[in-house]
Every structure is written in structure tokens, then in C-alpha cells.
Amino acid sequence: MSALLDEIFDVAGSVVLVTGAGSGIGRTIAETLAACGATVIGADRDEDRLGEIKDTQGVEPVHLDVADAGAVDNVVNSIVENHGRLDVVFANAGIARGGGLTTPQGTIDAFDLTAWHELLDVNVHGVVHTVRAAARPMKRQASGSIVVTASTAGLRADPLVSYSYVVAKAGVVNLVRQAALDLARWQVRVNAIAPGPFKTNIGGGGPIDPAVEARWGSTVALGRMGETRELRGLALLLASNASSFMTGCVYPVDGGALLQSLSLDPAE
Ligand SMILES: NC(=O)c1ccc[n+]([C@@H]2O[C@H](COP(=O)([O-])OP(=O)(O)OC[C@H]3O[C@@H](n4cnc5c(N)ncnc54)[C@H](O)[C@@H]3O)[C@@H](O)[C@H]2O)c1
Numbered sequence: 502m503s504a505l506l507d508e509i510f511d512v513a514g515s516v517v518l519v520t521g522a523g524s525g526i527g528r529t530i531a532e533t534l535a536a537c538g539a540t541v542i543g544a545d546r547d548e549d550r551l552g553e554i555k556d557t558q559g560v561e562p563v564h565l566d567v568a569d570a571g572a573v574d575n576v577v578n579s580i581v582e583n584h585g586r587l588d589v590v591f592a593n594a595g596i597a598r599g600g601g602l603t604t605p606q607g608t609i610d611a612f613d614l615t616a617w618h619e620l621l622d623v624n625v626h627g628v629v630h631t632v633r634a635a636a637r638p639m640k641r642q643a644s645g646s647i648v649v650t651a652s653t654a655g656l657r658a659d660p661l662v663s664y665s666y667v668v669a670k671a672g673v674v675n676l677v678r679q680a681a682l683d684l685a686r687w688q689v690r691v692n693a694i695a696p697g698p699f700k701t702n703i704g705g706g707g708p709i710d711p712a713v714e715a716r717w718g719s720t721v722a723l724g725r726m727g728e729t730r731e732l733r734g735l736a737l738l739l740a741s742n743a744s745s746f747m748t749g750c751v752y753p754v755d756g757g758a759l760l761q762s763l764s765l766d767p768a769e
Pocket residue numbers: 520521522523524525526527544545546547550565566567568593594595596623627650651652653695696697698699700701702703704
């Protein structure tokens with residue numbers, strides 16, 4: 502890198518926690534920052550996926566269920582114990598579950614309380630626990646960057662995802678703003694990435710059905726789903742000094758999905 506690029510985007514030596522690092526967006530973020538010289542702690546609740554990242558240079562895999570507040574605290578405490586600091590946290594772990602308010606047949610959906618809680622436990626409470634745990638060392642350091650993976654589904658209604666998913670993602674969007682306000686006096690920044698549809702394992706894993714891919718692609722102005730590598734630039738920006746005057750904001754990376762008006766027919 503040139504000296505100027507270094508000055509702007511350098512993350513070498515930064516200590517970074519990425520949750521949901523075993524797959525998809527989190528894995529790409531963890532691998533990218535590690536390749537740029539950061540020490541990355543890649544947390545996931547899936548042991549097999551942790552096994553897949555264990556040989557990645559610069560990434561330390563750690564087992565973590567972000568829905569467990571005590572476990573999140575323990576992971577953050579041990580990072581600070583082992584590395585002396587925590588510079589950047591990506592609160593990224595998330596799941597997709599549950600149905601809509603109505604079924605495709607037009608009846609009101611039977612409310613699956615278990616799926617509702619399961620999703621909110623990870624996608625809202627997991628983020629709450631992660632942000633709170635990160636805030637302690639960052640406050641002591643008087644520096645830090647927290648990045649939450651929200652979604653375009655948190656910025657508008659979306660007929661292609663579940664009721665609980667849009668509620669959760671809208672919740673974390675305002676959590677980011679509130680936490681940014683709270684933590685600004687210690688120079689701790691909090692922002693969100695709002696991806697549009699990306700090819701990851703969130704739909705269950707395995708090769709994506711071409712019809713499903715085409716349907717998602719049709720919701721995006723650029724006409725296709727995103728590849729996780731297309732999030733690397735924003736991840737590096739938010740992890741580095743390049744974003745030193747950015748806080749409380751939500752950054753869509755969505756191929757223009759937010760420009761489109763979505764079909765109301767989920768079966769289409
Ligand atoms: N893929 C998309 O189109 C898309 C769009 C917008 C937002 N997002 C968000 O991006 C984030 C990452 O999703 P992805 O698409 O990469 O999915 P993914 O399924 O490929 O990866 C998510 C990872 O999180 C892990 N995880 C799930 N629950 C966890 C928990 N309780 N504790 C720790 N780890 C847990 C999974 O094991 C998995 O490795 C999620 O917050 C998701 O809501 C995804």
C-alpha cells in the first residue's frame with residue numbers, strides 16, 4: 502500500500518471480533534481484515550464452520566452463541582486479556598426464520614412463538630449483548646468501532662423475508678443510532694451495514710436454487726444478488742481510520758435494492 506492508503510485504511514495490528522464468522526458475510530469480513538494484517542477473533546456457534554476457518558492466517562476461531570449474554574462477555578474479556586485491547590467489533594451473526602403476517606394463501610399466519618423468539622434472541626439480543634460487551638473495553642480505551650450487520654429489510658417492508666426478520670433488523674438499525682449517541686463521548690463509533698440480497702448460507706446452505714436467485718435478483722436494480730466480496734470495501738472502511746468521523750449511520754450495500762418497489766405477491 503502507498504503511505505496515503507496506509508494512513509487511511511490501515512488495520513494492521515487492530516484487534517477485531519467478528520460474530521458469525523464461520524460463513525457468508527462474517528467469514529468474508531474476517532478473512533479480509535486478517536489479510537490486511539488485523540488480528541481477528543472469528544466467533545460462531547457452528548463447530549464445523551469454525552473448523553473451516555481454523556487454518557486461516559490471522560483468524561482465531563472461538564465458539565460463541567451470541568444469544569448467551571454471559572458467553573459474549575466471556576469472549577470479549579478473554580480477547581482483552583490475551584490481546585490487551587479490542588478495536589473493532591462486527592456484530593454480524595444472524596439467522597432467518599419464521600413466516601409473514603399472512604400466508605401466501607391470504608390467511609393470517611399461525612404465530613410460531615418459538616421461531617419468533619429464536620430469531621429475536623439472535624438477531625436482536627445477540628447484537629445487544631455484543632454491543633454492550635464491546636462498549637466496556639472501548640470506553641476504557643476511548644476508541645473503537647462497532648459495526649452491526651442490519652439489512653435493507655430493516656429500512657422498509659419486504660415481502661420476501663419473515664415478519665420477525667424485518668422487526669429485528671429495524672430494531673438494530675435504531676439500536677445503532679442510540680448506541681452511537683451513548684458512546685460518542687468516548688470516541689466509540691457505531692454504524693451499520695445494510696446488505697441487500699447476498700449469496701450466503703442464510704437460506705439453509707448448499708447451492709442456491711436458480712429460480713430463487715433470479716427472484717432475489719429481480720428485486721435489485723443491478724439485477725443480481727451480491728457476492729460477499731462486494732462488502733469488503735465497506736468493512737475495511739468502517740474498521741479503519743477512514744471512518745473516523747462516521748457514526749450512527751446505516752450504509753446500504755444493495756445493488757440498488759432500495760430504489761426498487763417490491764412486489765406484494767410473495768409467491769410471484
Ligand atoms: N445474505 C443476505 O442476503 C443478507 C442480507 C441482509 C443481511 N444479512 C445479515 O448478514 C448477517 C450474516 O448472514 P449471512 O447471510 O452471512 O448468513 P450465513 O448463514 O451464511 O452466516 C451466518 C453465520 O452466523 C452464525 N450464527 C448464527 N446464529 C449464531 C449465534 N447465535 N451465535 C453465533 N453465530 C451464529 C452461523 O452459524 C453462520 O456461520 C446476518 O445478520 C444476516 O441477517 C444477510
